[in-house]
Amino acid sequence: MYTQRTNNMVMCGILTALAMIFSYVESIIPIPIPIPGVKLGVANIAIVAVLYAIGSAQAVVVNVLRIFLTAMLFGNLNSFLFSMAGGMLSIFGMILLKKMKGFSMIGVSVAGGVLHNIGQILAAVWIMGSSAIAYYLPVLLIAGVLTGIVIGIVAGLVLQRIRGRQR
Amino acid sequence: MKKKDIYLIGGIVIAAVIFFMIVHFVIQKDGAVAVIRVDGKIMKELSLSKNTTVTVAGYEGGENIVVVEQGAVYMQEADCPDKICVHTGKISKVGETIVCLPHRVVVEIRKGMCGAVENQVDSVVR
Numbered sequence: 001m002y003t004q005r006t007n008n009m010v011m012c013g014i015l016t017a018l019a020m021i022f023s024y025v026e027s028i029i030p031i032p033i034p035i036p037g038v039k040l041g042v043a044n045i046a047i048v049a050v051l052y053a054i055g056s057a058q059a060v061v062v063n064v065l066r067i068f069l070t071a072m073l074f075g076n077l078n079s080f081l082f083s084m085a086g087g088m089l090s091i092f093g094m095i096l097l098k099k100m101k102g103f104s105m106i107g108v109s110v111a112g113g114v115l116h117n118i119g120q121i122l123a124a125v126w127i128m129g130s131s132a133i134a135y136y137l138p139v140l141l142i143a144g145v146l147t148g149i150v151i152g153i154v155a156g157l158v159l160q161r162i163r164g165r166q167r
Numbered sequence: 168m169k170k171k172d173i174y175l176i177g178g179i180v181i182a183a184v185i186f187f188m189i190v191h192f193v194i195q196k197d198g199a200v201a202v203i204r205v206d207g208k209i210m211k212e213l214s215l216s217k218n219t220t221v222t223v224a225g226y227e228g229g230e231n232i233v234v235v236e237q238g239a240v241y242m243q244e245a246d247c248p249d250k251i252c253v254h255t256g257k258i259s260k261v262g263e264t265i266v267c268l269p270h271r272v273v274v275e276i277r278k279g280m281c282g283a284v285e286n287q288v289d290s291v292v293r
Contacts, residue, residue, distance in 0.1 A: 004215055045219075048173040102169060102170070103169065103171050103175065104169045104172050105168075106168050107169065107171060107172035107173050107175050107176075109174055110172070110175060110179070111175065111273065114179055122225055135190050137183075137186055137190075137263060137276035138183040138184070138190070139183075139184045141179055141182065141183035141186070142180070142183050145176055145179050145180060149176070
């Protein structure tokens with residue numbers, strides 16, 4: 001009982017750190033697409049891993065921590081609002097999809113990626129008061145699908161390693 | 168990858184295509200104003216309802232001749248090396264742009280006259 005709790009706590013800590021590193025690495029890689037909001041979403045690897053290895057509540061906590069810490073260390077208020085909008089929509093969508101039967105990690109991760117981009121667009125529309133930004137939505141949907149597939153596969157690999165350690 | 172995953176992905180892709188078509192064919196309306204920016208700063212705002220020809224001085228020299236004709240804008244002449252702006256042709260829909268990178272000149276179509284504030288936000292985002 002206690003070992004399990006300790007184990008989960010440590011794993012959450014490690015994966016939060018991993019998510020932060022991913023966020024940071026991502027922020028220093030320039031993406032050659034001139035559209036605000038297009039991101040690789042690498043940090044989602046850690047979030048999906050927590051979601052499957054530990055649980056929904058922990059995944060929300062790790063995601064919120066990741067967003068707060070990354071914004072405080074490397075970002076500003078604007079980037080915080082954008083990640084928060086995207087991150088929250090994405091995590092709750094993923095939890096919902098995981099609860100529904102029949103989706104694999106790839107489907108869950110695709111939903112997460114797409115919702116993350118939708119959240120960012122909504123935040124952008126709200127902050128700038130211009131709905132013209134929504135014109136980027138189709139591109140962001142496709143980008144979310146592509147990155148979501150890749151991230152789902154990688155998260156599956158991470159999960160295998162985590163489970164291997166827990167045994 | 169399970170069956171439902173593929174349905175989900177397919178659904179999103181179809182939604183994206185439909186949305187793209189709506190934006191492209193339905194929402195995008197004819198603009199009313201051409202905003203000319205040099206190095207991010209608004210130099211001129213031209214109404215599309217009036218035919219005019221304007222010469223714009225580029226950043227660190229150079230000249231671009233912008234023509235407004237029957238509700239559309241085009242770059243008639245530019246002394247930049249690549250002439251991409253001239254080849255862009257006529258634009259008239261909201262959101263369309265002509266860009267002359269060497270002279271840092273951007274012509275953008277807008278719905279109406281815009282304040283400088285909105286522009287600052289735009290240039291930060293890009």
